[in-house]
Amino acid sequence: MSKLNFSIFRLIKAFWNTSISKELEYRLNLFIEIISVIGNLSGSLFVLSIFYKGGFNLGGWTWSESVVVLAIYTILDGLTTSILQPNLSRIVQQVQDGTLDFVLIKPVNSQIWLSLRVISPWGIPSIISGFLLITYTFIIGKKILSLYSILLFCLTLISSIFILYSLWFIIATTSIWFVRIWNANEVLRSVLVAGRYPISAFPAGLRFVFTFLLPITFLTSVPAEAILGKISLSLIIFSLLFSLALLFLSNKFWNFAISFYTSASS
Amino acid sequence: MPIISARSVSKIYKVSEKAPGLKGTLKHFFERRIRIIKAVEQLNFEISKGEIVGFIGSNGAGKTTTLKMLCGLIHLSSGSIEVAGHNPEQRDRNFLRQITLVMGQKQQLIWDLPPMDSFRLNAAVYGLSDRETKRRINELSTMLELDNELYRPVRKLSLGQRMKAELLASLLHRPTVLFLDEPTLGLDINSQIRVRQFLAEYNYKYGATILLTSHYMGDITSLCKRVLLIHDGKLFYDGLLSDLTNKLSPYRLVKLSLTDSDSAHFVSQFGQLVEYDDHLVKLLIARENLTEVLTTILNQFKVKDIEVTDPPIEQLIGKLLKSGNI
Known part of the structure; x- marks a missing residue:
């Protein structure tokens, strides 16, 4: 087992070494990315502030609590830019041109390969500013974070990453059959955007959809509630189990799908 | 081992077919015509x-x-x-x-x-x-x-x-x-x-x-x-x-170099003529009669040099694959 883990870490290191050296050919990107994160974030903060200036209360969430939700969204958005998007959007292309062959022929878990093959450093500014924003709200609110709530936050954040990843991966997997039809990137990115504000701020009908049909609640609101100490332990456990179930399902679905792979012909 | x-390996693909043009595309969108292709049998x-x-x-x-x-x-x-x-x-x-x-x-x-x-x-x-x-x-x-x-x-x-x-x-x-x-x-x-x-x-x-x-x-x-x-x-x-x-070619390729250019014409009648150039004749001769025919030729004509080979495999297989007749 330890040997296996070692080789997986070594592999991921090799993966990321190659992709970072490739990405860093384009230095201007970092500058553009930082500008765009600052622009996006201040835009969203401005919209939020309009709500609160007008005395409007977003589903019982205070200003600083809503900012935490926005910060978590920013973190997930950064992860999407760095890992999910560059990897999962390639799956469709690899099915299309048949280079998936080279992945399937390697003695490596193909799902791990496809999900972590490349990393793009351009999401890092988002991830950092998300964490900074959370720290800032706690400093401003003069609240002290307990180790316990940090732990709960980490757990729920991990489960939200797993949920987002699994859904995305499942949709990308369907390209084995449909080859071109789905554009999973657009679908999942817009799902994520809905998590920019607290879910309870949405009307009841949408709230239902976002909780039970598209699990957006689990993406941003649940981690926010965890760090703010507004959450029950049972919901945290449910969120964890739910994410693990989805992860398991994505793996089963992938293994099922590749038996239908026809490989683009020569 | x-x-x-x-x-007994077989592979069957289902392929949907589309007629050209917008009409074909629309038809294809609503009603897929599936054809079964036996890729390997x-x-x-x-x-x-x-x-x-x-x-x-x-x-x-x-x-x-x-x-x-x-x-x-x-x-x-x-x-x-x-x-x-x-x-x-x-x-x-x-x-x-x-x-x-x-x-x-x-x-x-x-x-x-x-x-x-x-x-x-x-x-x-x-x-x-x-x-x-x-x-x-x-x-x-x-x-x-x-x-x-x-x-x-x-x-x-x-x-x-x-x-x-x-x-x-x-x-x-x-x-x-x-x-x-x-x-x-x-x-x-x-x-x-x-x-x-x-x-x-x-x-x-x-x-x-x-x-x-x-x-x-x-x-x-x-x-x-x-x-x-x-x-x-x-x-x-x-x-x-x-x-x-x-299997592909029941013939052998025989290259004959003759002393007398006039006889080349007669020699060419002993097999399927491939090339004919003054003193040089290239013939395809069926394997089973090869010795018999060659003996006759050697007895009747003055032969300077003789070379018997297989026709080039590239040509044979190329011809075979092109014609598709197997």
Whole structure:
């Protein structure tokens, strides 16, 4: 087992070494990315502030609590830019041109390969500013974070990453059959955007959809509630189990799908 | 004990068909017409360890499909395959460590980076130590005559250099079963020869089994004693390349150099005339009458020189594949 883990870490290191050296050919990107994160974030903060200036209360969430939700969204958005998007959007292309062959022929878990093959450093500014924003709200609110709530936050954040990843991966997997039809990137990115504000701020009908049909609640609101100490332990456990179930399902679905792979012909 | 065995292997594809134009597209959108294509039908063959076998057939005959089934990339519709003691479909790691697939028209090297980076990645995939990786890269690059190219971005390499680097990347883990799909596609004659020599050397050095498809008959004739000829998904011939010549052409090519140019015209009536030029006559003569006819000619005419050969296999198979009549 330890040997296996070692080789997986070594592999991921090799993966990321190659992709970072490739990405860093384009230095201007970092500058553009930082500008765009600052622009996006201040835009969203401005919209939020309009709500609160007008005395409007977003589903019982205070200003600083809503900012935490926005910060978590920013973190997930950064992860999407760095890992999910560059990897999962390639799956469709690899099915299309048949280079998936080279992945399937390697003695490596193909799902791990496809999900972590490349990393793009351009999401890092988002991830950092998300964490900074959370720290800032706690400093401003003069609240002290307990180790316990940090732990709960980490757990729920991990489960939200797993949920987002699994859904995305499942949709990308369907390209084995449909080859071109789905554009999973657009679908999942817009799902994520809905998590920019607290879910309870949405009307009841949408709230239902976002909780039970598209699990957006689990993406941003649940981690926010965890760090703010507004959450029950049972919901945290449910969120964890739910994410693990989805992860398991994505793996089963992938293994099922590749038996239908026809490989683009020569 | 064969290292590769295929029993009653068939693969059926369902393909939807679309008529051209907007009308056809709309119709296709609402109502898919599905056609069933038998890519491969009832294939049976065995390959022993260390053999180099040529897999020949026209485009769309089912060669690539078969190769990919042998690698476990495509699942069979029926039948069974065993490669190195494994069922390829299960993609067991021990199985995948022993094989490789090289495709002339697809590449695994990272386009923007030097081949060295791709090699390092593969070394990590197969868990090779840095020292071992270096040793193997040195050895293979010497065999392939690659040198400075390893440090230049792949996009800056010539097709021949790229293919050689591609081979190196695919063989770094020292596989014992090689599936090569048109490995010399688009290469100039020198690079083709270099790749052939390399494959022969690799086969000799590591006792590797090689199954190779190619449209360049030169690859097949210089590397493979045995060929599998596949046509329309069915195995048409499995045996020695030299025997295939007999089967395809029941004739021998006889080159006669005559002292007297007048007799050339008469000589040409003893067989199927191929070429006729003053003193020189080239004839195709049926194998079974060969000695008889030659005796007659030698008795009746003054012959300066005589040469009996098989008609070139490239031409025979080329003709066969072109006509499609098997």
